[in-house]
Amino acid sequence: MRQDCDVLVLGGGPGGSTLASCLAMKNLSAIVLERETFPRFHIGESLLPCSCEVFHKIGVQDVLEDRFLRKYGARFLCSTTRRTASYTFAEAFNTRFDHAYQVPRADFDHILLKHAAGLGADVRERWEAIEVMFEGERAVGVRARNLDEPEKVVELRSRVVVDATGRDTLLASRSRRKAKIARLDKTAFFTHYKNTFREEGTREGNIQIVVWQHGWFWFIPFRGDVTSVGAVASAEWIREQRRTGAKEPGDFFDRAVADSCWATEFLQNAERQRNVGSIADFSYRIDQLAGDSWLFVGDAAGFLDPLFSTGAHLAVKSADLAANAIAEALARGDTSRAAFANYEKSVRYAVDLFLGVVQAFYKGEFRETLFEANQRQTLRRIITSVLSGDVFHEGVGPQPHWASFLVKQYPAELPSFA
Ligand SMILES: Cc1cc2nc3c(=O)[nH]c(=O)nc-3n(C[C@H](O)[C@H](O)[C@H](O)COP(=O)(O)OP(=O)(O)OC[C@H]3O[C@@H](n4cnc5c(N)ncnc54)[C@H](O)[C@@H]3O)c2cc1C
Structure with missing residues (x-):
């Protein structure tokens, strides 16, 4: 069977472009289909320090450092009581990165997409993915069109298909169940x-x-x-x-x-x-994040309220993990759903850690904790660690004590797909 590339990446936002960079660094061929012409406006402009690990890895950190304003922390202000509370990333448990960036997304997304192309990915702007093609349960490619010749639909084939179409959730909207999340109908x-x-x-x-x-x-x-x-x-x-x-x-x-x-x-x-x-009403959860020869990355895998600026971090980090999972699966010759089970587990764990805290904020309990005067030092460090995006522990190493504490204190209320 003809293969156009190892991996078809649908969507060239931070999730898709980071994935394409990571794959190129592993000598895997990727075609990225992006419907828009970059630069284009996008919402989601505040990054988290822990994403810098991925930016370093793909070699784009210096460009970001050059172009964008550094973000060393977050300040919360209460309009009812006029209380304020500042958190500085340097107080987190993991201080490898003490700052992130504030990024106009038109520039940021363009930098990441050009970077992926520079590393060897075949990036095609103004290409729309129409539908994922399956043979039985297995994804085998995509029907797509160049928007300059919209009447001509072509079939592209690959060993793995990744949906990184963001909130469009191309594949999930057609073939999976999507659920709203309690308390997040904002x-x-x-x-x-x-x-x-x-x-x-x-x-x-x-x-x-x-x-x-x-x-x-x-x-x-x-x-x-x-x-x-x-x-x-x-x-x-x-x-x-x-x-x-x-x-x-x-x-x-x-x-x-x-x-x-x-x-x-x-x-x-x-x-x-x-x-x-x-x-x-922007928050949603999807019942399954990977299947036979397909995976979801970034917002295509679900979206959580933006209270803690988590979206881009989840996108670039899930892209990094997806690239590892895909490379291992291709090397073993097994791209079945089971091969991506750890990927799904790691992403779910990270999202749910954030989710529990965000839901507790809207219930009021975590909001009080944020503004508490004379906070214990350990509690400050826990909050700061969450704010800096230190949530990818599952499948990476042992869960730190502070994270277990947080999961117990603020368990996520998950929707049912029944
Ligand atoms: C109100 C709000 C505020 C937010 N604030 C923040 C914040 O401060 N910090 C933060 O980190 N995150 C924030 N986010 C979240 C952030 O915007 C996303 O999490 C992030 O953009 C996800 O990246 P992605 O690559 O998964 O998706 P996207 O960035 O959406 O990229 C998806 C790409 O796929 C392309 N595409 C879609 N369909 C197709 C198709 N059929 N064929 C080809 N291409 C297609 C789109 O054109 C797009 O470029 C916010 C979100 C909202 C709603």
């Missing part, structure tokens, strides 16, 4: 501003997470004077605003800002740079 409204408030010195790049009665805001400062600002709100609040006349995303965003003392202060002298966009 909507986000977002835009960019010039001249919002910023901390000074090394704290300039910290993400500011402003908690307000009905949700929270992110303030993600970029190098220069532009800051990404988003408001995440509960479904009840949205319904109430709609009932009282809010229609456009900008209406909801402005009402949320007016409801928070900190957001109002931060935006006092700021100028909006783009229309307010929105994404509704």
